[in-house]
Amino acid sequence: MSSNKVVHVISHTHWDREWYMPYEAHHVKLIENMDTLLHTFANDPEYRSFYLDGQTIILEDYLQVYPEKRELLCQLSRDGKLSVGPWYVLQDEFLTSSEANVRNLQIGHKDAAAFGSLSKLGYFPDSFGNMGQAAQLLAQAGISSAVFGRGVKATGFNNKVEESSGLESPFSELHWEAPDGSRVLGILFANWYNNGMEIPVDPLLAKPYWEHRLAMAERYASTPHLLLMNGCDHQPVQTDLTAALQVARELFPEYTFIHSSFDAYIKQLQQDVPPDLSVTRGELRGQRTDGWFTLVNTASARIPIKQLNQQNQTLLEKVAEPIAAFAHQLGQPYPHALLQYAWKTLMQNHPHDSICGCSVDEVYPEMKTRFAKSMEVARSLVKERVASIAKQVDTTDFTGLGESAAPFLLFNTSGYAGAGVVTIEVELAQRFFDQSEDPVAIARHVCENSHAEGYLIDANGQPVAHTMEDLGVRFGYQLPNDRFRQPYMARTLRLTFEARELPTMGYATFAWISDRTVSTAARGAQMTSLVTSPSTLENDLLQVSIEADGSYTVLDKRSGQLFERIGIYENTGDIGNEYIFKQPNGDLPITTRGLQADIRIVEDTPYRAAIQITHRLDIPKQADERLAKEIATMVSFRERQAQRSKELATLVIQTTISLDRSGQGVRVRAVIDNPASDHRLRVLFPSGVQAAIHYADSIFEVAERQTVPxxxxxxxxxxxxxxxFVDVQEENRGLVIAGKGLNEYEVLQDDLGTIAVTILRAVGELGDWGVFLTPDAQCLGRNEAEWMIIPHTGGADRFEAYRHAYQFPVPHTICQTDVQEGSLPPIHSFLAWEGTGLAFSNLKISEERGDFIARWYNLSRNSTELRILRDSPCPMYHSDILEKHRTEVSGEIIQVGGYKITTIGILA
Known part of the structure; x- marks a missing residue:
């Protein structure tokens, strides 16, 4: 054995806030653990440091109970004993959005700095795979090294490290490179992050312990520095570690044992890493393993939770932050604190065991509450700020039309110009009242003195085809900032129409004109129906034809390409768990192919048409009785012999296929009445493309992936x-399938290049190290799913398809206003831009400088140009993920390198 080996023992605990117990049960254990840690620091001067799992929320949770200990924690942080940050939570990287990953890093940095020090380490101990752009994000944040547990070497049941051939790196150290070329030093927990836990003090036990652990560490180390992680999941502090290390020194004098920290370990490691370390590029997803323990099927566990997460993230990053930025430019304070509160509340759902859906049932009611709280804050902020913007818009062009006009603004904050069908409720004849008045009489007065006749026009005075529903007189209220609440009664109309030209990051104005004598011309130009047969919808770009079994064929008129028999549902058994899908041995899929469906037209308007398809699919009601016995006795899922039961239940799927007049894709919504357990439901999209690679939307990239493992x-x-979304393409032909909170797909290895998207997975156990039943994860009852089918012609045309996919989940924001003078025009863009192959990510306000912060990323390996279009020149600068000022932007064109994430500061 070499005499220069240094054993770095780093104390830590991997802290899942909620998992096999609900949050507060884990919280109690956290308090006890932290109390023990503080006592150990106070009484053992040789106990030098503790790593707080890379997440600042641990301290936040502790201070909920002991707020008076904040200064003590700050002192320990300043002294280098507590390593704090760089994240707020340890998230699942693939199930949280690009901007959520950035906010996590930003808030973690901010909170850690408030305690006095900041751990500059990319810490990913147990992420279920690692994002390809991690190295670029870390490098932009000034972080030069990262540690991770998964994605390179096989990790099996109960986090057991398994052997596998073809590893991306023969060492635990490697260079991890992002698609743009950014690099960090990567360190793999080759023997997991518990390889130094519970070190014996008894020499008789310590000798074999160290012989085994040192040999395993040396097996993968490329330097003399051996990493031993003294802790594990919820691991109590080892209070006798100092004595245990002294025993190790006596037993193995040829090694230097130190109670180390990541800062000290990495500093020494970087001095000794060999020049020929291997380079691992992009995503770390365990593709060079047997494939059973990548845990990718957490992407389909408890899909309703994923859908709430998508709604929450989108509301914050694509609606609340941009609209608050617009209002800030017009003089409104930017709500940094409230937005951070909303983000933190959301991110408390982002740890991997939470958002992955692989916890006990008790976790998820609290998650739903957090989603609701975060979204309520976001909606309140949006409501106030769109009202303040609307008050500054000039709507005098609507003066003198009909009896009265009710203007409203329609905001597009997706980042891309476009069209969309929207629904708005407009209030007319608003009548306020106080406690001395009779609300019944007020309502009757409003009803008798108002009507629902009229027409809709755009900002140019052109009639807009629409449908209107009179909702009658309803109660409403306002909450002024300078007086008591103001209740009112008003006649309410529900309008649905297609807004055909919405500016990028801006708004367009429309108005309902009340008029009892509405001419035919005022109702809008007569348009041909989008329904061209009882089973066919068609606009200028697309045709969708429904087959007797409810599958459908889409014709892309631009290219002449036909996508046939897509939309078939496939049902299989699932005797796995929340982590891993396992189809019973010999189980054959049950599909809707050839099954007679009920088909009827449910909408035929000038702007949209829709066909509803109802399937009644008989499937096994559950797994047979063997599954319960196998779960109870912890039979490995790979060894299970359970089959699907002979008892049948009827799975009812009601699918609505709609086509907008200006639609670039076919929209689909499925409502699933699930009466069965232990199964998976997917929808199949034969692309007609046989390609070795395909593309999937991921974190700040559209990742290129191998179709064949x-x-x-x-x-x-x-x-x-x-x-x-996911995209399968070749020259002149491509198919994008975009979803809302649908995070799992598979490109089948068939002759049709079929994309299979999971829309429901029903399982009854958590899995992993014990027996934890999860009946709520069977997702019984009503489930919903939405997706969009976007054909394209391959090549660079795919970028346009991606833009429509990115727009798909972003809702429009609507605000009614008055006929008024104002400084803003009826149609306006707060941030217009151009750039081929660029994806828009976010617009917000810098907390440090008060500037616009806008972010894009290049989807291509080729450099491209970004042009930010402003009415007048304004200073701009290059920023980074942490929104720091870097260099000034010179000229009007910004060069964006291949796969680069580009953040630009704009002085408002």
């Missing part, structure tokens, strides 16, 4: 993660 792969399933 590596030779080491044994799992019959090859499911993968997506954020918003």
């Amino acid at each position: 590596a030779p080491e792969w044994e799992n019959p399933s090859h499911c993968q993660h997506m954020q918003t």
